[in-house]
Structures are given as structure tokens and as C-alpha cells.
Amino acid sequence: MNNQRKKGVLLVQLGTPDAPSTPEVRRYLTEFLMDGRVIDIPVLGRNLLVKGVIVPKRAAQSAATYATIWDDENGSPLMYYSLLQQQMLQQELGEEYHVELAMRYQNPSIESALKKMESMLLESIKVIPLFPQYASATSGSVIDKVMEIMRGWQYIPQVSFVNSFCEDPLMIETFADHGRRHDIHSFDHILFSYHGLPVRQLGKVDPTGELKCPDHGCDSCKESTNPFCYLSQCYATTRAIAQKIGLSEDKYTVCFQSRLGKTPWIQPYTSDALHTLASRGVKRLLVFSPAFVSDCIETLDEIQVEYAEEFKELGGEEVVMVESLNDDPKWIQSLKSLVLAN
Template identity: 80%
Template sequence: MSKSATKGVLLVQLGTPDAPTTPDVRRYLTEFLMDPRVIDIPIVGRTLLVKGLIVPRRAPKSAATYRTIWDEKTGSPLMYYSELQRDLLQQELGEDYHVELAMRYQNPSIASALKNMESMMLESIRVIPLFPQYASATSGSVIDRVMEVMRTWQYFPQISFVSNYCDDEQMCETYADHAKQHDIDYYDHILFSYHGLPVRQLGKVDPSGELTCPDRGCDSCRVEKKSYCYLSQCYATSRTIASKLGLSEDRYTVCFQSRLGKTPWIQPYTSDALHQLANEGVKKLLVFSPAFVADCIETLDEIQVEYANEFKELGGEEVAMVESLNDDPKWIGVLKRLAQG
């Protein structure tokens, strides 16, 4: 902690269990899924669904999966890269800044990170959710929680939030650079696979209620960037990365993974995209996951293991994953620019 720091930066990632055990995963999943911005149904139904059905079934399976990606020395990959991002950003910003890392769910908590910053009497705090595309369930939840915690402060520094940076040129260039570590021409097709979202949540970003989304999302969101529409921002990210690589539209597909329950989520689902591509004779896939700025369970297991095995069972031959932004200096440069406003 620098005594001369006058500006604070709070990086917030989604979260990770403290350990790959069933009790720790149960605590993580419960906090995550009980967030009303994540499962947006009344609390009684949400409690019965999460604590009575989802968590008891999912926690043991998820714990087993976490054990496959957990490093004996560095622990959770998401935590490892997030701490690296914090430390490298601190080096870049210098002693005028103090950088904290928090997880929206579990540890280090937003409350504990802000408590450290409160005692420093900072002039300003810049909050950067580590989600390039805005969604109420991710960035919105982070902002909500920060405001809730700071409500008890007796003084208020100048506070600002980074809502999204979905088509940031340097960020997308970094993703493209990572893709160039592969022989792109070797692959038959490119997938941009994003974390999914219930379709009903897309319409909630318009307070007037005029925005309505059918089961597959508004068609205009696929071609236009809209300030708070997650779907439109996913397509904006994909278009920007594709342009850096010179990819034509027929060379890539945008799809969505990790859906939960029977309610309609944003389509096409990644699993459905795999089936369609396999039916078309595609054998080799290169996959981006640009909703994540650090490799985590969704990239290291869900795509590289679960979806890869599914694709091979359908007749495919190879699925390769583009490394996330992790500790790339260009990405740290993006964070520095976002932190400085």
C-alpha cells in the first residue's frame, strides 16, 4: 500500500471457490446463484431452486472439475491470473495509484477490498469490472454491490465505473495476437463462444420497457452496438477481433455457452453450433472465449474438455482454444488506459 497514493483502482472479477472441495464450491455457487441479478426470480423461488436443487446437485460435480484445473502451487487459474493483472497494473500506474482486486463472489470480497481503500482517504476510485461486455448479471451486479458497500462511508471520493469495453481496439488486437499463435488457415472454422444469458434479461436493460427480445434475441443486436445490450456487445467484440484477423463472416460463428435451466437463453447455443458444424463436415475448430479476460473453468474445462469431446463424438477431429488475455502486456496497457479514464 503506497502512502502517497491518491487514486484508487478496483478490479473486480467474477469469483472462484477458495479450494476445489465440495463445501467451498457449495459456498461459492450459493452466493453466486442467490444474486437476484443472476437468477432474477422472486427470492422464495430462487432459494428453493438454488439451495434445494441446483447447488446440492452441482457442487460435487463442479468440485471434481475444479480439481482437474487447480494447480498445486498457484491454485485457481482465475485467481492466479487476476492477481497477476492487479500486480502488473500497479507497476504500470505507479505510486500515485493503489490497485485492489476483488471477487464479486467469495474472496477477496468487494467489501474487504473497499475497506482497505476507505482507510487511505483516496481522492478517487475507478471501478473496472473484468467483463468486456456489459450485463446486469455481471458488471451491473459489481456496480450494485460497490454502491451498497460504500453507502456506509462517511466521506465519498470521486467514484467512476467502467461499464464496458467490448470493442476496445487494443483489447481485441490482443485476442487476435493470441489467435495468430495458431495457424488460423489450418482450421476449418472459428467459434466465438460467450457465456450465456437468459433472453428475458436482454429486455430489462431498457427502463421504458419498449425493448422486447424474442427467443433468439433482437436481430438488430447482431449488427449494431447498443450501450447496454449484452448480445450486441458480444457481436461487436467478435466483429472487431475478426477484422483484426481479416476473417470474413462465413469463417466464424458467434455462440453462447453455460446455460442453466429450461428458460430460453441467448442462441445459438455452443453445443448446437458444434452439431451444425459437424454436420457440415467441419473437422478442425479454433475457439475464442472473449467474455473472459483470464483463463478459468469455462475456458480450461468447458470448452477444452467438454465441448472438445462433444465435437469429436460428432465426427470432428480437433478443437483448439485461443489463450485468454491473462498477463499479456498489451492487456495490462488496456487496463492502465481504462484506469486513467
């Protein structure tokens, strides 16, 4: 088929260091945290905070953590599964489509992926940030970067974005399938642990400034007030998975991990949830992490190692992590449906 008639698909994941070394992790963290949508404070203060405090303090420690999950042949799990997702989606879509993978931070960069796509004179490009729930710091940052790059093109093909897919039926089914591998009802309680955001970012998704999010947000504003609220989308994903696997509300808790600094972040924090559950005598926890479509440092280390050890110190016995979507064929079908929609 003539390349000029191909349709393009750009999958964009968060990113990963090129190697589990302190210099590479320092480079990754600097690019990531200097994004004004990630740390949304004036650039001077962001420079001082990121380059003067956070990165010098965290780079070596993070490099050591990455080394524990790194594979000599395949690199980071995030990269490994993201490449598989790209290859499997390409196979599903066939020759009519060209599928590229990019990372928002580090390599392969969005710039390099779009440069390749620009040379193909594609009929259209659909951009899919691989974050089920919309947030300015994730999907918004990807869309912003793509538009920044493409505005310099001399020709602009038809471009569309998938800004969220928090209730996509096939994605929900895949998470439910993965949960069922662990005999869900044998656990005392289920955690749905999402990546956290500063509370101040919740209120910024309303351009009119009229929406005033309370300290901990609202779990239903996706339907009633603001469809772009990250917190509400997390609750929507949770409700869909819980319904699919038959969980009543008293059997699960929604919580948020990976907070940074002293500013208030979305609560309850995963660490606090562990304390609360342990104090109630909960011994065995099953944890879903539906903010991630590939296993990564947040699932493989933060939950399976850090939180598991913390829970045992509090008197708990076991924390079991539900596998991410990774290379599940049903998840690839979910991606395919997102490409073909509209």
C-alpha cells in the first residue's frame, strides 16, 4: 500500500531512564520534573527545587531501585512492555496503519517519532497517551508536546487525541481478568492504588475558574460537573472494575501513591491506607494499580517491595500485586478499538 495513504498511530508512555545508572536517572528525573505541567510552579522556583534539591537527593537512590527491576537484555519493564504493545497493535491494525512508540521523557522521544511520521506524509495521526485517566501532568503534557512539535510542520494531517479511556470496556475486563488470577475473595481487602497528584492541580482543570475542588476532590464530578477531573476518573475506573469482579464498596479502598514534597496531594495516601487497614486487623491485601498499563517501578518496587514491607511491619502478612495490562491480547484489542473509534 502507498505510504501516503497510511494512517499513523502514536503511542506515548511516560518514560524511563536509558540505563539504571545515576547519570541516566539524573537526566531522566530532570527532564520529567522540569515539565511545567508536572511541577506547576514558576520556572525559577522549579529550577531551584528540581536541580538543587530533588534530583541530587533522589538520583542515586532511584538508580539503585531501577537496577533491581532492570533486565540486561530487555531493559526496564516499562520499555519492554511498551515495545510489545506497539508491535502487537501494529500486527492487529495491519498495513493500513503505521504505529510508533514514544516516551514523554527520554527515549524514544516524541520528537524522533514525529519526525519519522512527518516524512511518511500520513493521512492522519491518532495520538494515544498511555494513561487511562486524564491529568494535565500526564496526558495533557503529552498532547501539549505533540502540538508544540507539529505546529512547525509545513503540512498538518488530520490529528486526533485520545485524552482518556478510564472506563474502556476491554481495558476494564482485562484488569478484572488479571485480578481473578489471584482468587480475589480470599483476600481480606482490595486496594486500588493510583498515582497521586497535588490537590491544587484538581481545580485547574476548569478554565472558568468556577470549579472549587474541596481538599480531597469529588468522586462523582466526572458525571455531574467536570469530565476531566483526574480524581473522579480514578473512581470511575475503580467502580467499573469492582462491578466487573463483584466487589461491594466496603471491600475496597481507593488510595494514591508517589507523593512528592510537603504540599497536599490527593488523599487517602496509600501508606495511610495500609496503616488504617492493619489497625483493623487486615492481613492479606490484593492491590490493583489501574493508572498504569505496563508494570513499572511504581508497581514492581513501590507497591510490591516498599508497601509490602511497610504492611508487614504494621502486622499484616501479605501484599499481592495484580499484574498490569502488559502484553495481554485483550488489552491490545482495547487499544485497537481506541484507534478505530470515530
